[in-house]
Amino acid sequence: MAKVHVTTSINGEPMEFLCEPSDTMLDALRGPLALTGSKEGCASGDCGACSITLDDRLICSCLMLAVEAQDHEIRTIEGMAQGDKLHPLQQKFLEMAALQCGICTSGMLVASDALLKKNPEPSEEEVRFWLAGNLCRCTGYDKIVRAVMETAAEMRAQ
Amino acid sequence: MMELRYLAPDTLDEAVGAFAKAGSAARILAGGTDLLVQMRSGMLKPGVIVDIKKIPEMTGIEQAADGGFRIGAAVSGMALAEHKSFGKVWPGVLEAINLIGSKQVQGRASAGGNLCNGSPAGDSVPAMVAAGAIVTVQGPGGRREMRVEDVPAGPGRTNFKPGEILVSFTLPPRPPGSSDAYLRMIPRTEMDIAVVGIGVSVTIKDGTVTAARVGLGAVAPTVLLVEDAAKALIGSKLDDAALAKAAAACSAACRPIDDKRGTIAYRTKVAGVLLKRTAAIAAQRAQGK
Numbered sequence: 001m002a003k004v005h006v007t008t009s010i011n012g013e014p015m016e017f018l019c020e021p022s023d024t025m026l027d028a029l030r031g032p033l034a035l036t037g038s039k040e041g042c043a044s045g046d047c048g049a050c051s052i053t054l055d056d057r058l059i060c061s062c063l064m065l066a067v068e069a070q071d072h073e074i075r076t077i078e079g080m081a082q083g084d085k086l087h088p089l090q091q092k093f094l095e096m097a098a099l100q101c102g103i104c105t106s107g108m109l110v111a112s113d114a115l116l117k118k119n120p121e122p123s124e125e126e127v128r129f130w131l132a133g134n135l136c137r138c139t140g141y142d143k144i145v146r147a148v149m150e151t152a153a154e155m156r157a158q
Numbered sequence: 159m160m161e162l163r164y165l166a167p168d169t170l171d172e173a174v175g176a177f178a179k180a181g182s183a184a185r186i187l188a189g190g191t192d193l194l195v196q197m198r199s200g201m202l203k204p205g206v207i208v209d210i211k212k213i214p215e216m217t218g219i220e221q222a223a224d225g226g227f228r229i230g231a232a233v234s235g236m237a238l239a240e241h242k243s244f245g246k247v248w249p250g251v252l253e254a255i256n257l258i259g260s261k262q263v264q265g266r267a268s269a270g271g272n273l274c275n276g277s278p279a280g281d282s283v284p285a286m287v288a289a290g291a292i293v294t295v296q297g298p299g300g301r302r303e304m305r306v307e308d309v310p311a312g313p314g315r316t317n318f319k320p321g322e323i324l325v326s327f328t329l330p331p332r333p334p335g336s337s338d339a340y341l342r343m344i345p346r347t348e349m350d351i352a353v354v355g356i357g358v359s360v361t362i363k364d365g366t367v368t369a370a371r372v373g374l375g376a377v378a379p380t381v382l383l384v385e386d387a388a389k390a391l392i393g394s395k396l397d398d399a400a401l402a403k404a405a406a407a408c409s410a411a412c413r414p415i416d417d418k419r420g421t422i423a424y425r426t427k428v429a430g431v432l433l434k435r436t437a438a439i440a441a442q443r444a445q446g447k
Contacts, residue, residue, distance in 0.1 A: 004164065021164040021207070024194065044195045045263055046349070057236060057265040063194045064266070065187070067164045068209065111261065132348035133260020 008069040010035070011079025019066040026050045028066035029076060037077035037106045041135065048134035051107040051114075052076045058114040060133075077106035080113065089113055089151045098147035100138035108134050112148045120156055124149060166209040170216070170296055170325065173208050178298045178321030180206035186323055188216070188232035189266035191259060192275045208323075215325060216270075219244060225331035231270025231293075231324040235282075236261070238269075248329060249443060250338030250357055250436075254285035257342060260349055270324045273306065276314040279352040279376035283310070285340040287373030287383050288357030291329050297322030307373070310380035333369075336361040337443035341436045342376075343428050345419070352376040353420040354428045356408070358436040360391065362444045367391045372404070372433065377412040377425050384411045387433060396441050404437065405430030 003018040010033065017032045026043075029035045029052070041047035043062045050061040053075040054068075061076075080087045089109050092098070099105040108131065115122060115130045122130065127148050128141070136144060167173045177184050183205030185193055196202040210216045216232040219241050227244060235255040238244055245252040251269075258267050258281050272280040273293070286306045293304050298321045306327070311317045318324070338359035344350035355375035361368045370391040372384040386407035394400030414425040 002161070021162040022197065024198075043198055045191055045259065048260060048262055051262055054265070057234075058262050059265045060260075060262040062198075063189075063191050063263070065164065065190065065194070065207070065209075068166075068187075068190075068211075070166075114261075129348060130261055133262045 004067050006067055006070050008071065009073045011075055012073075017066070021065070021067055023066040024062050025052065025054075025064040025066050025069060025074070026061040028069070029061060035076050035078050038110075039103050039106060041103065041107075046133075046135070047104070047107070048111060048131075049104050049107040051110040051134065053110065053114060056114075056117075058111055075110075077110055080109060087113065088155055089116070089148070092147045092151040092154070093144070096143055096147040096150065098139060098143040104134060104136040104138075108136065108144055112144075112151075115148070116152055116155065120152060122149075122152060162204060163206045164209065165206060166212050168212050170213050170323075173210055173213060174296050174298065174321065174323055176206065177208045177323055180208075181320070184208060186210055186274070188268045188271045189234055189263075190271075191263050191267040192271060210323070222331075227327075227329040229269065229327045229329070231274075231326055232268050233270075234266055234268055235264040239264075247332055248289060248338060250340045250359065250440060251282070251285045251289050251291075251329070254340035254342075254355070254357060255282045257281045257340070269327060273309055274316060274318075274324055276310050276312070276316055277351075278310070278313055278379055278381060279355065280381065281340070281342060281352060281355055281375070283381040284355050284373030284375040285338065285357035286327060286329075287381055288338055288340075288359040288371045289329050290359070290371055291327045293327055294325045295322045296325050301325075303328075307381065307383040312379045333361050335363050335444050336369075337440050339436045339439035339443065341432050341439070343420075343432060351419065354425050354432055356429065356432045356436050358433070358440045360437065360440045360444050362441060365395050365445075367394055367396060367441075370437075372408065374408055374411060374429060377414040377429050379413070382411050384408055386410070391437060396437060401434045401437060405433045408433040 039049035041049035045063040185204040187209040216230040269282040272282045342352040342355035357373040370388040372387040387404040390403035409430040412426040
């Protein structure tokens, strides 16, 4: 089968990869691109573990074909920290123990980051609704929601 | 195994040509939130995927001088939410589209896909029916227009002719005193499929309803336009008697299935209850309350 050559941008870097036409963006990230921070939970758009942004819009990478990345901008969890310096959300998730097993965490962080970019001052209800598409079976969500609220408050203060 | 080909044409004519040529093996890709799930589950093995998102007409939102809107078939719910005036004119259509799935899904999923997927429970469809939206479709035989309510043919099926592609929705200009609303009944608050969904659009002058349309979803093989409910509302001041008559018309229109989400009796009753609630919200909005 003929593979397709895709030229795109991932976390601000120009990137090329080969994929099958039926591969999802998640397949490409975790396969040829070796960016395994995005996780596969359900592969049907229900769990949010594979959350990325496409042209700054939050999406599930399992619901996007890899070939669609051509000439677009993808951002993943791997682009969140600046070198060794964690993003404030990542730091706060650690401090407030907003994760246990970690499978949902990269999706939670990418989704929360997308929320705070759009709305720097979300209410708790807005955080909970925004994260409705990110499932976590460990934390009961409360610590995650509190960590996002706390990060938002700190980022506003800076 | 048949090899999948991915095409992303820049023009509608190319898309229609490629789609028609590939026949039943072809699928249109807009947001992909239904298509990719169907492919992944093995339900569907398309030979050709035609991605329509490079076609400007498919991804644009335009407001005409008369106030009417034209929405490309592939416009995502999130893009519609970010439009500066759409949600003010059509809050019910917007809230319906933005009940579909998660924020991640809303970033991709389109009203066009929701309609073409043919689900009786698609959230945007009753709201579009209530809005009186007209769709433009293009196929090998040219362009034509259809009323939204005439598109679904049954679960998973549409009345499009072979090779036809949905291009856009046209929503009519709004007279003063007009608004709309959409409510759905689900057992949870997010991320679920409607047990009943209802869209109501009204125009109110001096407290009296002068125009109304009601779209009802998830209670029949297709989304329904409930003309008897609209008739009961028109000419009334939305008094209890008129609302009861409209609610009864909605319940009478139901031909639902029994499933794990709701029984026939439950869906039929809730259709009437939701009509009253949705009409009240639409009326409040129409009167600027």
